[in-house]
Amino acid sequence: MRNFAAMIEKAILSAAIVAASAGMAARGGELDRRMAREGMVAVGAVCDGVEESLMYSRADNFTGVVLYEGLDSAWLHPDAAVALRKAAEALRKERPDLHLLVKDASRPMSVQRRMYQVVQGTPQAPYVSNPRNGGGLHNYGLAVDITLADSLGRELPMGTPVDHLGPEANIDRETQLVSRGVITAAERANRLLLRRIMQAGGFKPLRTEWWHFNLCTRTEAKQRYRLLNF
Numbered sequence: 001m002r003n004f005a006a007m008i009e010k011a012i013l014s015a016a017i018v019a020a021s022a023g024m025a026a027r028g029g030e031l032d033r034r035m036a037r038e039g040m041v042a043v044g045a046v047c048d049g050v051e052e053s054l055m056y057s058r059a060d061n062f063t064g065v066v067l068y069e070g071l072d073s074a075w076l077h078p079d080a081a082v083a084l085r086k087a088a089e090a091l092r093k094e095r096p097d098l099h100l101l102v103k104d105a106s107r108p109m110s111v112q113r114r115m116y117q118v119v120q121g122t123p124q125a126p127y128v129s130n131p132r133n134g135g136g137l138h139n140y141g142l143a144v145d146i147t148l149a150d151s152l153g154r155e156l157p158m159g160t161p162v163d164h165l166g167p168e169a170n171i172d173r174e175t176q177l178v179s180r181g182v183i184t185a186a187e188r189a190n191r192l193l194l195r196r197i198m199q200a201g202g203f204k205p206l207r208t209e210w211w212h213f214n215l216c217t218r219t220e221a222k223q224r225y226r227l228l229n230f
């Protein structure tokens, strides 16, 4: 009986999420509507207290150009959105004074191709996955670029900005980064908090980028999920 009640609750919840996502798509741009049609859900409709600041909707990202035209909201596959909601709940328990801030989430293949074209022949090229290799987890709606912010919306210092290209953004040698004075102990502690929270939701960190989290492996994504091929 309890299972049945949980099932009903889940069904009502997902209907509410789909309806709220459809509302956000209707108010948004062409890409928002396409995301909703592809079965993605709006982060704002699922995750209470998670803020968004989409870096590729502005030119002040590492490519220097606006990559998202017609995308107002962050979208994720429902499985990733549920995981993000769990992460937000974990943060609320541990640090109610902070919130998660999404910088990028689902990324259509057309944007991945554009990003690749923009960096081709530049030192940034090795950091962008080649769309010919089938796309990365962002292209399935299963990855999120995210950081922490305080109650005034100020991003917590993490040692580098989100999207910084270089070894200072790696997570496997942070103790050395601190001892060499590249990042501070407080910045490392902020990164550790972000990782703990995201792992509590079910995400896995990426060695080279402290802000990037995957829900599963690329192999699992290829087997079980659909590429955002538009």
Ligand SMILES: [Zn+2]
Pocket (backbone or CB within 6 Å): 104, 138, 143, 144, 145, 211, 212, 213
């Ligand atoms: Zn990423």
